[in-house]
Amino acid sequence: MYQSVNDQADLISNHLQDTISNIKIIKSFGNEQYEINRFTEFSRNYREENLKATRFWSIFVPIINTLNELGNLLTLVFGAWGVMVSHLTIGELAALLTYVTLLNKPINRFNGLVNIIQRSGVSAKRIFQILDTKIEVKEKENAINLTSIQGNLKFEGMEFAYHNNQSVIRNFNLDIQPGMSVALVGSSGAGKSTIAKIAARFYDPQKGRVLLDGHDLQDISLSSLRSHIGIVPQETLLLYGTVKENIAYGKLDATDQEIEAAAKAANAHDFIIGFPDGYQSIIGEQGVKLSGGQRQRIAIARVLLKNPQIVILDEATSALDSESEQLIQESIKQLFKGRTSLVIAHRLSTIADVDLIVVLEKGEIVETGTHTELIAQGGRYAYLYELQFVKSGN
Numbered sequence: 213m214y215q216s217v218n219d220q221a222d223l224i225s226n227h228l229q230d231t232i233s234n235i236k237i238i239k240s241f242g243n244e245q246y247e248i249n250r251f252t253e254f255s256r257n258y259r260e261e262n263l264k265a266t267r268f269w270s271i272f273v274p275i276i277n278t279l280n281e282l283g284n285l286l287t288l289v290f291g292a293w294g295v296m297v298s299h300l301t302i303g304e305l306a307a308l309l310t311y312v313t314l315l316n317k318p319i320n321r322f323n324g325l326v327n328i329i330q331r332s333g334v335s336a337k338r339i340f341q342i343l344d345t346k347i348e349v350k351e352k353e354n355a356i357n358l359t360s361i362q363g364n365l366k367f368e369g370m371e372f373a374y375h376n377n378q379s380v381i382r383n384f385n386l387d388i389q390p391g392m393s394v395a396l397v398g399s400s401g402a403g404k405s406t407i408a409k410i411a412a413r414f415y416d417p418q419k420g421r422v423l424l425d426g427h428d429l430q431d432i433s434l435s436s437l438r439s440h441i442g443i444v445p446q447e448t449l450l451l452y453g454t455v456k457e458n459i460a461y462g463k464l465d466a467t468d469q470e471i472e473a474a475a476k477a478a479n480a481h482d483f484i485i486g487f488p489d490g491y492q493s494i495i496g497e498q499g500v501k502l503s504g505g506q507r508q509r510i511a512i513a514r515v516l517l518k519n520p521q522i523v524i525l526d527e528a529t530s531a532l533d534s535e536s537e538q539l540i541q542e543s544i545k546q547l548f549k550g551r552t553s554l555v556i557a558h559r560l561s562t563i564a565d566v567d568l569i570v571v572l573e574k575g576e577i578v579e580t581g582t583h584t585e586l587i588a589q590g591g592r593y594a595y596l597y598e599l600q601f602v603k604s605g606n
């Protein structure tokens with residue numbers, strides 16, 4: 213009973229959180245009324261479930277009370293009869309009545325207790341659900357701290373599936389030597405971002421291993437592993453705060469000079485000083501709005517400031533105008549300089565210079581080679597390249 217009350221409360225809070233954080237999408241589709249209706253329906257269901265629970269108790273409590281009072285009545289009737297046939301004194305009857313009345317209180321309290329136990333039972337169940345949530349990756353107790361690394365990233369016979377057990381990556385082998393740059397290309401849903409997430413150990417593969425300088429990622433402490441890896445994710449996440457704070461997120465104790473140098477290398481400095489408050493401009497609702505390309509360059513500056521030995525760039529899918537495209541290309545070059553790099557490229561122009569291109573389809577490698585080799589081969593890569601070439605019309 214209280215389970216469904218809680219379930220309804222859940223729906224309401226999920227919906228609230230969802231609609232408030234996605235308010236722009238909702239407005240852009242003009243779906244305000246639709247969401248208001250959904251909210252009204254969830255609220256109505258919540259009220260109904262609460263009423264059901266209350267109705268139950270409003271019947272249950274009087275029944276228990278009546279039974280109690282009936283007990284008193286019976287005691288009185290049989291007691292009086294006992295006095296009349298005189299095997300009971302009036303004093304004894306009075307005592308008996310007092311005892312029965314005394315007994316009523318704990319019985320009533322017990323009723324209330326049942327109610328509380330029911331409610332807290334449901335809450336406890338929820339708490340245990342959260343406590344029992346499986347942690348995606350666990351750090352070993354004797355995990356090693358790698359203070360410095362060469363930057364050799366190697367995937368060996370890797371297989372991976374998300375929770376639904378449908379395999380997303382199959383038999384994936386790749387050896388990225390220190391300082392080497394590798395590009396992953398393939399259709400949407402091929403598993404590219406998944407590989408990036410496994411490389412940074414947000415997930416563990418079910419089969420095979422991922423090695424950093426010959427150490428299984430699972431043997432390395434998460435903090436030292438992630439200190440050596442910088443990620444520019446597919447969706448750039450900016451935090452509420454100033455531009456400076458957002459770049460400094462890569463190195464919390466960075467000096468102003470370091471932050472500026474990183475921004476310059478990422479081709480972000482010029483647009484930042486164009487803002488009224490420069491590096492102190494607030495990003496977000498009340499502050500400066502950034503274009504997709506600008507966000508990406510901030511994300512690149514962040515990683516440049518962190519200066520890791522390995523970088524993973526999951527390129528945003530959104531199209532860029534040719535000018536920011538050019539600026540991003542240059543900042544990516546800075547990012548890859550002297551580092552082991554894994555780039556997931558959607559715009560194939562990004563990867564003309566990489567050492568190796570790996571073409572992934574449905575979780576499996578279908579082709580590997582350099583740009584020139586793969587074009588000459590005339591396979592999947594050549595096809596994808598042709599497609600972009602024709603589409604962009606140059």
Ligand SMILES: Nc1ncnc2c1ncn2[C@@H]1O[C@H](COP(=O)(O)OP(=O)(O)OP(=O)(O)O)[C@@H](O)[C@H]1O
Pocket residue numbers: 374375380398399400401402403404405406407446
């Ligand atoms: N968190 C997740 N839980 C379950 N399945 C997921 C999850 N993330 C991705 N998938 C599935 O795994 C497959 C590979 O997804 P992935 O994000 O790696 O593709 P991708 O190659 O990066 O695609 P895109 O080019 O669109 O970014 C897809 O079928 C996707 O639906």
Ligand SMILES: [Mg+2]
Pocket residue numbers: 404405406446526
């Ligand atoms: Mg992706």
